[in-house]
Amino acid sequence: MFRHINGHKTDITIFIDEKPTNASSGETVAAVLLRENIYAVHTTPNGEPRGPYCMMGVCFDCMVTLEDGQNEQACQIEATEGLKIYLPISDRYKVGECF
Amino acid sequence: MTMSSQSNKVVVIGGGIQGCATAFFLAKRGQNVTLIEKDRIGRHASGVNAGGVRRLGRDILEIPLSLAAMDIWQNLYQEIGEYAEDFHPCFYLKVAVDEAGRELGLMRAANLREAGFKHEVWVEDDVIQTRLPHLSTPTHGGLIVEGDGWATPWRIVQGFANAAKKNGAKIIEGCYVNSLTQSQGLWQIQTPKGLYEAETVVNCAGAWAADIARSADDYIFPLESFAPMLVVTDRRPKILPAVMGVLSHTLSLKQLETGQFVIGGGVRAKANHSINQSDVNLPKLSSSIRLAAKLFPEIANAHVIRCWSGIEGYMPDELPIIGRGRQNGLFHGFGFSAHGFQLGPGVGEALADLVMGQQPRISLEAFRPDRFVN
Amino acid sequence: MLLNNHYDLAVIGAGPAGMAAAIEASRNNMKVLVLDDQPAAGGQVYRQIDRNYHKNEELFFLGEDYWLGKKLVDDFKHSSAEFFPESRVWQITLDKHVFFSRKGRAYQVQANFILISTGATERPMPIPGWTLPGVMSVGGAQTLLKSNNSGADGAVFAGSGPLFYLTIWQYLNAGFKVGAVIDTAPGRLSWSHYLWALPALLQLNLLLKGLRWKSHIRKNTKYFSEVRSVSISGQSAAKSVSFIDKYGEKKKLNTSHVFLHQGVVPNVNLTMATGLKHYWCPRQLCWHPETNIYGESSLEGIFVAGDGSGIAGASAAILAGKTAAKQIVQYSRKPSIFITWLSKLKRYKHVAARPFLDNLFRPPKEWRVPLEDETIVCRCEALKKTDISSAISLGVTGPNQLKSFCRAGMGRCQGRMCGLTIQQMIADNNNLPEKDIGYFRLRPPIRPLTLGELASLADDNVLAK
Numbered sequence: 001m002f003r004h005i006n007g008h009k010t011d012i013t014i015f016i017d018e019k020p021t022n023a024s025s026g027e028t029v030a031a032v033l034l035r036e037n038i039y040a041v042h043t044t045p046n047g048e049p050r051g052p053y054c055m056m057g058v059c060f061d062c063m064v065t066l067e068d069g070q071n072e073q074a075c076q077i078e079a080t081e082g083l084k085i086y087l088p089i090s091d092r093y094k095v096g097e098c099f
Numbered sequence: 100m101t102m103s104s105q106s107n108k109v110v111v112i113g114g115g116i117q118g119c120a121t122a123f124f125l126a127k128r129g130q131n132v133t134l135i136e137k138d139r140i141g142r143h144a145s146g147v148n149a150g151g152v153r154r155l156g157r158d159i160l161e162i163p164l165s166l167a168a169m170d171i172w173q174n175l176y177q178e179i180g181e182y183a184e185d186f187h188p189c190f191y192l193k194v195a196v197d198e199a200g201r202e203l204g205l206m207r208a209a210n211l212r213e214a215g216f217k218h219e220v221w222v223e224d225d226v227i228q229t230r231l232p233h234l235s236t237p238t239h240g241g242l243i244v245e246g247d248g249w250a251t252p253w254r255i256v257q258g259f260a261n262a263a264k265k266n267g268a269k270i271i272e273g274c275y276v277n278s279l280t281q282s283q284g285l286w287q288i289q290t291p292k293g294l295y296e297a298e299t300v301v302n303c304a305g306a307w308a309a310d311i312a313r314s315a316d317d318y319i320f321p322l323e324s325f326a327p328m329l330v331v332t333d334r335r336p337k338i339l340p341a342v343m344g345v346l347s348h349t350l351s352l353k354q355l356e357t358g359q360f361v362i363g364g365g366v367r368a369k370a371n372h373s374i375n376q377s378d379v380n381l382p383k384l385s386s387s388i389r390l391a392a393k394l395f396p397e398i399a400n401a402h403v404i405r406c407w408s409g410i411e412g413y414m415p416d417e418l419p420i421i422g423r424g425r426q427n428g429l430f431h432g433f434g435f436s437a438h439g440f441q442l443g444p445g446v447g448e449a450l451a452d453l454v455m456g457q458q459p460r461i462s463l464e465a466f467r468p469d470r471f472v473n
Numbered sequence: 474m475l476l477n478n479h480y481d482l483a484v485i486g487a488g489p490a491g492m493a494a495a496i497e498a499s500r501n502n503m504k505v506l507v508l509d510d511q512p513a514a515g516g517q518v519y520r521q522i523d524r525n526y527h528k529n530e531e532l533f534f535l536g537e538d539y540w541l542g543k544k545l546v547d548d549f550k551h552s553s554a555e556f557f558p559e560s561r562v563w564q565i566t567l568d569k570h571v572f573f574s575r576k577g578r579a580y581q582v583q584a585n586f587i588l589i590s591t592g593a594t595e596r597p598m599p600i601p602g603w604t605l606p607g608v609m610s611v612g613g614a615q616t617l618l619k620s621n622n623s624g625a626d627g628a629v630f631a632g633s634g635p636l637f638y639l640t641i642w643q644y645l646n647a648g649f650k651v652g653a654v655i656d657t658a659p660g661r662l663s664w665s666h667y668l669w670a671l672p673a674l675l676q677l678n679l680l681l682k683g684l685r686w687k688s689h690i691r692k693n694t695k696y697f698s699e700v701r702s703v704s705i706s707g708q709s710a711a712k713s714v715s716f717i718d719k720y721g722e723k724k725k726l727n728t729s730h731v732f733l734h735q736g737v738v739p740n741v742n743l744t745m746a747t748g749l750k751h752y753w754c755p756r757q758l759c760w761h762p763e764t765n766i767y768g769e770s771s772l773e774g775i776f777v778a779g780d781g782s783g784i785a786g787a788s789a790a791i792l793a794g795k796t797a798a799k800q801i802v803q804y805s806r807k808p809s810i811f812i813t814w815l816s817k818l819k820r821y822k823h824v825a826a827r828p829f830l831d832n833l834f835r836p837p838k839e840w841r842v843p844l845e846d847e848t849i850v851c852r853c854e855a856l857k858k859t860d861i862s863s864a865i866s867l868g869v870t871g872p873n874q875l876k877s878f879c880r881a882g883m884g885r886c887q888g889r890m891c892g893l894t895i896q897q898m899i900a901d902n903n904n905l906p907e908k909d910i911g912y913f914r915l916r917p918p919i920r921p922l923t924l925g926e927l928a929s930l931a932d933d934n935v936l937a938k
Binding site: 001002003004005006007008024026027028031034035039040044045046048049050051052053054055056057058059060061070075076078 | 510512517521524531532594595604605606607608609610612613614616617618620621622623624625626647648709710729730740852853855884885886889890920923
């Protein structure tokens with residue numbers, strides 16, 4: 001499991017698939033997902049689960065969906081208070097074909 | 100010099116759709132054909148275009164050729180076998196978003212009706228809204244064609260090339276034509292891979308065709324090369340069942356099976372055909388894309404993952420050159436000005452007819468090679 | 474701050490090279506614009522150093538080299554250079570227009586000079602299971618540590634190289650339990666290693682540091698050296714790592730976190746798409762943009778500095794950025810031979826150890842091209858080695874021709890995760906040197922931008938800070 005270094009605190013709330021989740025302001029959404037044990041965020045067209053790999057915006061495997069429907073790399077989104085993101089892999093969003 | 104229907108030696112220069120279709124039809128009719136391509140089959144415009152197989156929006160002078168070509172598209176499996184699977188029929192719609200577009204469209208509909216063409220139909224906004232439920236703005240009507248479609252361009256070109264080979268044609272790639280001269284009634288084609296001789300040469304060399312013509316001491320053609328651009332996006336939920344254009348504006352929009360959008364329409368970047376270079380200039384696409392986003396706001400969220408262009412030859416009147424050259428035994432089929440893909444099979448058939456001394460089933464008067472002389 | 478339309482110098486990438494150049498150029502009264510895709514300056518090496526500085530006791534484990542960057546970032550912030558973070562550059566044209574996107578809009582600026590300092594990216598390490606969730610690059614693990622102050626206990630690190638050892642050392646100091654370290658560097662040192670070790674002594678402190686890290690790691694983790702055949706298993710996430718140790722024994726370790734590394738290579742997507750000439754560097758096994766001693770590329774007025782022009786580390790990057798800026802400032806004057814040689818000497822002490830390190834950590838073929846057919850090579854299109862091999866065997870001369878037969882390289886990452894692998898596969902198949910194979914023809918946009926952003930380009934070029 002990913003965790004913060006000892007003594008580090010979370011101070012804001014973001015929403016992952018509508019579920020309120022603790023985060024630290026300024027960290028990336030990818031880091032939050034990993035700490036929440038969410039390692040797979042989308043699937044390839046042939047159904048392979050994928051998640052954050054490079055953390056620097058070159059692998060495109062950490063795609064999540066924003067409230068406005070745009071797909072974005074989770075490692076390039078800064079967590080801010082009230083931010084809502086959705087995981088393409090979740091059935092409820094049904095965006096298996098949405099990358 | 101009359102052409103008998105025996106095996107004359109024909110060399111086709113250019114491995115795009117025009118050349119491959121011509122080689123196929125000639126080989127199918129028992130002619131001894133060799134196709135020479137300087138790079139690879141389908142490497143240039145024919146392989147990288149949007150794959151539009153449309154009768155919609157054609158210059159009225161091109162319509163008979165387009166209709167003849169469509170007959171072949173609709174029976175493509177018989178000609179090229181499994182490669183035909185890459186043709187997807189769908190309806191085409193060219194909408195008017197303003198009064199100017201509407202006027203243009205209505206006038207066009209009237210002209211076509213008068214000339215006896217029934218494939219394009221004018222429809223009003225209510226019909227358009229039912230056919231395109233995700234359209235977000237009202238339109239001022241539009242033109243619709245059923246039974247057009249799109250294809251994966253390089254696969255179709257491969258299909259014609261393979262079918263030509265199956266019928267005995269020889270295809271030589273990576274072979275540049277250095278010179279083209281006539282000697283005692285025979286064409287001498289000098290290439291780095293050796294000398295080829297032929298009684299007939301068909302010049303389907305796309306953006307390079309004017310160079311070939313000059314080399315053969317044929318007409319001087321005012322052919323210019325540009326690089327029409329396309330972009331493809333990431334996968335999005337499917338909202339577009341047709342290929343769309345806009346009257347009086349530059350935009351072509353379609354959505355692939357994968358959900359990716361392909362946007363084009365002919366916005367041109369610079370090309371230098373002599374060094375196989377074609378630029379892309381994304382910002383030039385911004386007004387076309389703005390228009391697309393106005394029609395389907397969801398599109399604004401799609402990411403451009405790739406932009407490319409091909410090297411295409413344009414004529415000043417944007418009509419192709421199809422017909423006999425000035426020299427004996429030389430024929431031309433080029434200058435399709437970014438709309439030759441759908442015509443290809445029809446052009447190939449017509450050029451094969453000309454080479455064999457037969458009458459093509461449609462008139463090629465509008466495409467006369469000598470129409471630019473003085 | 475509003476965005477101007479025209480600048481003397483546009484710097485792409487606010488890492489050590491970019492910041493050093495911006496400081497130097499703005500000190501000489503040039504109007505400088507600096508763009509970076511991250512929310513703060515620092516690049517990879519000094520990631521989030523500004524924010525982290527407030528907790529520098531807590532984050533002591535990042536090491537003193539990291540904290541050295543603070544002064545550079547401070548000088549940069551106090552310079553007159555305009556800095557726009559969160560800006561993704563997606564196109565640079567030959568007439569020096571820079572196009573970038575920021576928060577849903579696209580912008581355009583023009584500059585007299587451009588410095589591309591976009592740094593390095595990790596070499597892909599395609600082994601079985603490398604696409605499983607839970608598997609990340611070591612650089613990714615380090616970024617999590619720097620930017621997000623997070624890490625995982627029980628992770629297995631597989632690979633080798635300076636960054637590999639540094640990150641594990643940082644992990645240990647930060648108090649994370651390291652599951653195991655699987656070192657893929659081959660054991661035997663050849664005569665060329667000893668030869669290059671001599672000039673490397675000029676950077677003795679660097680070498681000693683590396684030895685210290687390695688010895689600390691050996692003492693404090695389950696350490697396996699000279700391993701072969703690493704593979705990761707799991708159904709929908711990483712569950713275990715298997716490998717063959719140096720004695721030939723098969724080993725298997727259970728873990729949900731695997732961090733991979735085989736060195737870094739210049740990030741060439743922007744330089745290639747802009748049209749700069751590149752050459753293949755056989756020693757570093759990657760492409761470098763062609764530059765002169767000052768960093769000017771094959772395109773007049775466009776410079777490259779830092780790891781983006783060849784891997785040489787942070788101190789060399791700072792010097793390169795400064796050198797490029799100095800040259801830009803006095804561009805019309807031809808520098809004397811004396812100055813040129815002085816620059817070469819100055820640079821040398823920052824790169825003397827490079828050939829030694831490059832040779833020592835040169836990844837063997839096994840880590841650059843997978844042995845197993847079922848291993849994914851093109852991550853974006855989920856293409857396995859066997860898919861690509863069959864396409865190559867149809868007679869392909871280069872990566873671009875391959876695109877006609879399979880979709881390798883046509884996905885979102887634009888070849889960043891598969892380009893070097895595919896190039897090597899074609900070279901091996903055709904029995905030709907890598908430099909003759911070439912690379913994917915890269916075109917703008919080099920970062921995906923939305924159609925909405927592209928459409929907005931026509932709007933006023935107004936960007937409020």
